Amino acid sequence: MSIVKKILIADDEPDILEIIQFNLQAEGYEVITAKNGDEAIDAAKKNQPDLIILDIMMPGKNGIEVCNILRMQPAFNDTLIVFLSALSDEQTEIRGLETGADDYLTKPIRPKILVSKVSALFRRLNKDKDETEIVQLGDLVIDREKYMVKYKGNDIILARKEFELLALLASKPGKVFLRNEILNQVWGTEVIVGDRTIDVHIRKIRQKLNLDCITTVKGVGYKFEL
């Protein structure tokens, strides 16, 4: 999931669409809109949004149908889906939740509530992702699962040792890692390598990142700082 969250809104009322779009964009989200269920499905497949807000009552496919269709595809397993409806009808709400929605909003829209709910949902999603070990530090993203480093949106290819070394240092920004600590964590206790080896890898990281984020502490070790 990128840093800027993508949100798809599907509603047949242009006013509603605009209100929601305005409020979410004001919070820094990227917003895509759709005017009916079929458009929503197309847009979802095309854009892979992080969150989809579906009006239940729409011409053509209604929100619940759209949700069912999307939830059948693994690509949308991790996509948040929220329903939106004028009905405060209990039955509909239940049907929505059982379909696999993550939340439910009733009209009239109260923008602050909407924004709060959206950020609460993302907060939870981010916690799930934390287990998969993603570190984000300013413009730098270190993703252990994807084994990738991004700086200002650009992918940076690091070799294994380089990646592990960077990941270690970045795991506790500011902490000075002694050379011994680094050897144990990255190389293990079995292997024995010379001191210069660390320097060389540090250098390669600095070079590839082209970013002054690893500080040498002479006679002690290295630390990561933005």
Add this chain to the structure above:
Amino acid sequence: MSIVKKILIADDEPDILEIIQFNLQAEGYEVITAKNGDEAIDAAKKNQPDLIILDIMMPGKNGIEVCNILRMQPAFNDTLIVFLSALSDEQTEIRGLETGADDYLTKPIRPKILVSKVSALFRRLNKDKDETEIVQLGDLVIDREKYMVKYKGNDIILARKEFELLALLASKPGKVFLRNEILNQVWGTEVIVGDRTIDVHIRKIRQKLNLDCITTVKGVGYKFEL
């Protein structure tokens, strides 16, 4: 997280407590109750529930305070917290969500809504992949049921292992699958095959798809990316 989910309910009104307890137990959840904020904290630490339902208005510590206290502890990072309140006051709701709650329920309690929301929350929390049949990723369609892959509308015939390997990689686009993961998922733990086997299958997939979508991460594994 165990299979039977533990839910802690904290409310100072015994009636409410009982209604909720009854309905959740009927759904197969294990329910613990607390009569005030302090009891809730004790019970939470002791039982490590999967979900905590907190009444906001309680004698002693109120629900928001309890939430704050728990959220400060890493042990409760993954615990779902839902607020419960008679207030349909917008401000309170926002405060609750910003505190780190995952949802918000208003009294009067409607048991079916409650149960639905709870299961919706757990559904999201469970990363259990309900492997569905059809995946669409850009121009690539993977149909598990038909054991078929389509690229830009053209059918591509993959052998079983090839298909399963591709399906695995595509199930989490971007994730790097270690060679061991691949062996376990595609070949199982029983069979033992050589290292080159994976390479060869990867190569065949690349060849048949004629699409640069599988990236080698040297010393680590492979990942799928469009």
Add this chain to the structure above:
DNA sequence: ATTTGCGTTAACAATTTGATAATACACGGA
């Protein structure tokens, strides 16, 4: 009985990575 295709492995080529040595540089203290 023969053909066909799959899964596997062996053998070798190609590539990438990691470690080291040699050398240059920076900095503080005598």
Add this chain to the structure above:
DNA sequence: TCCGTGTATTATCAAATTGTTAACGCAAAT
């Protein structure tokens, strides 16, 4: 300033890892 200590840089080579091709055994289909 000159020296000693510790780090940076570069080039080089060995080792690890993967890519590629061909061949073999086997089972299902013909």
